[in-house]
Amino acid sequence: MTIAAKLAELGITLPKPAAPVASYVPVVVHGGVAYVSGQIAFVDGAVMTGKLGADVSLEEGQRAARACGLMILAQLEAAGLLEQVERVVKLGAFVSSTPDFFDHPKVANGASDLMEQVFGGAGQHARAAVGVAALPLNAAVEVDAIVALKS
Amino acid sequence: MTIAAKLAELGITLPKPAAPVASYVPVVVHGGVAYVSGQIAFVDGAVMTGKLGADVSLEEGQRAARACGLMILAQLEAAGLLEQVERVVKLGAFVSSTPDFFDHPKVANGASDLMEQVFGGAGQHARAAVGVAALPLNAAVEVDAIVALKS
Amino acid sequence: MTIAAKLAELGITLPKPAAPVASYVPVVVHGGVAYVSGQIAFVDGAVMTGKLGADVSLEEGQRAARACGLMILAQLEAAGLLEQVERVVKLGAFVSSTPDFFDHPKVANGASDLMEQVFGGAGQHARAAVGVAALPLNAAVEVDAIVALKS
Numbered sequence: 250m251t252i253a254a255k256l257a258e259l260g261i262t263l264p265k266p267a268a269p270v271a272s273y274v275p276v277v278v279h280g281g282v283a284y285v286s287g288q289i290a291f292v293d294g295a296v297m298t299g300k301l302g303a304d305v306s307l308e309e310g311q312r313a314a315r316a317c318g319l320m321i322l323a324q325l326e327a328a329g330l331l332e333q334v335e336r337v338v339k340l341g342a343f344v345s346s347t348p349d350f351f352d353h354p355k356v357a358n359g360a361s362d363l364m365e366q367v368f369g370g371a372g373q374h375a376r377a378a379v380g381v382a383a384l385p386l387n388a389a390v391e392v393d394a395i396v397a398l399k400s
Numbered sequence: 401m402t403i404a405a406k407l408a409e410l411g412i413t414l415p416k417p418a419a420p421v422a423s424y425v426p427v428v429v430h431g432g433v434a435y436v437s438g439q440i441a442f443v444d445g446a447v448m449t450g451k452l453g454a455d456v457s458l459e460e461g462q463r464a465a466r467a468c469g470l471m472i473l474a475q476l477e478a479a480g481l482l483e484q485v486e487r488v489v490k491l492g493a494f495v496s497s498t499p500d501f502f503d504h505p506k507v508a509n510g511a512s513d514l515m516e517q518v519f520g521g522a523g524q525h526a527r528a529a530v531g532v533a534a535l536p537l538n539a540a541v542e543v544d545a546i547v548a549l550k551s
Numbered sequence: 552m553t554i555a556a557k558l559a560e561l562g563i564t565l566p567k568p569a570a571p572v573a574s575y576v577p578v579v580v581h582g583g584v585a586y587v588s589g590q591i592a593f594v595d596g597a598v599m600t601g602k603l604g605a606d607v608s609l610e611e612g613q614r615a616a617r618a619c620g621l622m623i624l625a626q627l628e629a630a631g632l633l634e635q636v637e638r639v640v641k642l643g644a645f646v647s648s649t650p651d652f653f654d655h656p657k658v659a660n661g662a663s664d665l666m667e668q669v670f671g672g673a674g675q676h677a678r679a680a681v682g683v684a685a686l687p688l689n690a691a692v693e694v695d696a697i698v699a700l701k702s
Contacts, residue, residue, distance in 0.1 A: 271656035272663035273678035277640050279699045280583065281431065284641045287679030300650065302534075338428050339435045343681045347650075348451065348498075351538045354422035361423035376424035377438030377544040379494045380534035383604075383682035387653045393679040397430045432582065453685075489579050490586045499602065499649075502689045505573035512574035527575035528589030528695040530645045531685035548581045 252331050255367055256322075264319055266327040267291055275324040283396040285324055287343070289388035290316035298387040301380070302350030305389045314342065314359030317392035321360075322367065330398060337364045337374040339395040345388065346380035353378040360392045403482050406518055407473075415470055417478040418442055426475040434547040436475055438494070440539035441467035449538040452531070453501030456540045465493065465510030468543035472511075473518065481549060488515045488525040490546040496539065497531035504529040511543045554633050557669055558624075566621055568629040569593055577626040585698040587626055589645070591690035592618035600689040603682070604652030607691045616644065616661030619694035623662075624669065632700060639666045639676040641697040647690065648682035655680040662694045 256263065269275055269286060277284045290297040290313035297313040299305040305313070318340075325331045342357035344350075357378040364372035374394075384391050407414065420426055420437065428435045441448040441464035448464040450456040456464070469491075476482045493508035495501075508529040515523035525545075535542050558565065571577055571588065579586045592599040592615035599615040601607040607615070627633045644659035646652075659680040666674035676696075686693050 269678075271678075271680070272660045272667060273642070274675045275677070277638065277675070277677045279638055279640050284677040284697070286677040287681070336428065336430055338430050340424070341679060343679070345682075346534050348534050348684075350534055351536060353534070353536045358423045365423065373425045373428070375426070375428045375435040375437040375544075376420075376422075377492060377494070377542065378422070378536060379438070379532045379542060380496075380536075381681045382499075382533045382684045383648050383650050383652055383655070385653060385655045385680060391679065391681060393677075395435070487579065487581055489581050491575070497685050499684050501685055502687060504685070504687045505571075509574045516574060524576045524579070526577070526579045526586040526588040526695075527571075527573075528643060528645070528693065529573070529687060530589070530683045530693060531647075533650075533684045546586070 259366060263323040263326055264291055266323040267320060276328045281398050281400050283330055283398055285321050285394040287391045287393040288317045288320035289385060289391050292316055296386045297389050299389050300345045300347055301356060302347030307352055307355060310356040310389055311359035313390040314356050315363050317390050318360035318363040321394050333398045334368060334396055335399045336397040337368060337372050338397050339375045341393045342376060342378040343381045343384060343391040345384045350380060353380050410517055414474040414477055415442055417474040418471060427479045432549050432551050434481055434549055436472050436545040438542045438544040439468045439471035440536060440542050443467055447537045448540050450540050451496045451498055452507060453498030458503055458506060461507040461540055462510035464541040465507050466514050468541050469511035469514035472545050484549045485519060485547055486550045487548040488519060488523050489548050490526045492544045493529040494532045494535060494542040496535045501531060504531050561668060565625040565628055566593055568625040569622060578630045583700050583702050585632055585700055587623050587696040589693045589695040590619045590622035591687060591693050594618055598688045599691050601691050602647045602649055603658060604649030609654055609657060612658040612691055613661035615692040616658050617665050619692050620662035620665040623696050635700045636670060636698055637701045638673050638699040639670060640699050641677045643695045644678060644680040645683045645686060645693040647686045652682060655682050
C-alpha cells in the first residue's frame with residue numbers, strides 16, 4: 250500500500266506545507282537521509298499557540314504535536330519523498346512549557362503515534378522530548394525529524 | 401579489551417535499561433549509526449528530579465548527567481551494540497535549569513567524562529548543552545546520543 | 552572561488568576558534584559528515600550574554616547568532632574542513648529567551664543568512680530554532696551544525 254493510500258484509509262488529509270518562517274529550507278537530503286526542519290503546529294492555517302502547564306491542556310498539546318507530525322509528512326510530500334520513507338529515524342520534540350510541567354512524553358506522543366499509524370514498524374523512531382521556555386510564533390509544540398530514505 | 405571488561409575494570413555496573421516512557425523506541429540504527437533516544441537519570445530505579453539553580457546542586461547535576469550516560473550505554477548493550485561502538489559522535493545534553501543558571505557545560509561533563517572513561521579516544525564527541533525549562537518526569541538532566549558503529 | 556576567498560570578499564575575518572568549555576571536542580567527522588558542537592557567540596573574546604525578551608534586543612540577538620555561525624566556520628577551518636564543505640545540512644539554534652519572546656526565527660537568521668552568504672546554495676540548510684531557559688556562560692545564542700563534506 251502506498252503511503253498516500255494509507256493516509257486516505259486513516260482519513261488523514263495533509264496540510265498545505267508551511268513556508269519556512271525564515272532563512273532556511275524545509276528539507277535537506279544527504280546520504281539517503283532527509284533532515285526535516287522544525288515544524289510547528291498549524292491548524293486551518295493558524296498556529297496552535299500557548300504553553301503546556303499554563304493555557305494549553307495535555308490533550309490540546311497532543312493535538313498540536315500531531316499537527317507538527319502532519320506538517321512533517323506534508324513537507325516530505327512536497328519534496329517528493331513521502332513514498333520513499335524507509336524509516337523514521339529520530340524525532341526531536343520541543344514542548345513550550347512552564348517550569349513545573351513534566352508530561353512532555355505524553356504530549357510528544359501526538360507526533361510519535363502518528364508516525365506509527367502511517368508507517369507501521371518503519372515509523373518507530375528514537376526520540377528526545379524536552380520542555381522549552383518558548384517557541385517561534387508562540388507555538389505550543391515544535392517537532393523536527395531525521396528520516397531514512399529508500400535508495 | 402572489550403567494553404564489558406573496561407566497565408568491570410572501572411567498577412561500573414550498567415543500570416537496567418529503562419523502557420521508553422512513551423511511543424518510541426530506545427535505539428534506531430541506520431547506515432551504521434545508532435540514534436539513542438533521550439535518556440533521563442535513574443538511580444536505583446528512581447528518577448533524579450529537580451532543577452539546576454534551584455534544588456539540584458552542580459555536583460548532583462553531574463551525577464544525574466553521568467546516570468544519563470550510563471543509561472545510554474545500557475540501551476546500547478540491550479540492543480547488542482555496546483561492543484560495536486566505533487565512535488561516540490554527538491551528545492545532546494538538556495539540563496533542567498532556572499533562567500539564571502549558566503554552568504550547563506560542567507553538568508553535562510558528567511556524561512561526557514563517562515564516555516571518555518569507557519571508550520577512550522573513541523568516546524570523544526561533539527556536544528550541545530543547553531538549559532531547558534523542564535524535562536519529562538521532572539528529570540534534572542536528559543541526554544541523547546548519536547553513535548557510529550563498526551561495520 | 553575558495554571559501555577563504557569568499558570570506559575575504561565579504562570582508563569576514565573568522566574568530567579564533569574557541570576551546571570547548573568542557574569535556575568534548577569541537578568537531579567529529581563520521582561518514583562524510585561533520586558534527587559541530589554547539590557554539591556560543593564570542594565577540595572580541597567576550598561572550599555575548601543575556602536573554603532575548605529581557606536585556607538583549609532582536610538586533611543584538613541576530614548579531615549573536617551570526618557570531619555563532621562565524622565560530623562554526625572557525626571550527627571547521629581549524630579542523631581543515633572549511634574548503635571541503637559540500638552542504639550545510641542542518642543548524643540547531645538555541646535562543647536564551649524569556650517565556651514571552653517568540654521571534655526565535657528572526658534571531659536564528661543571523662546564523663542562517665551567514666551560511667547562505669558564504670556557501671551560496673550549499674549553505675541552504677534545514678533548521679530547528681527554539682527558546683531555551685538559559686545557555687552556558689549566560690550566552691544569548693548557541694548554534695550547532697551538521698555539515699556534509701566532499702568525498
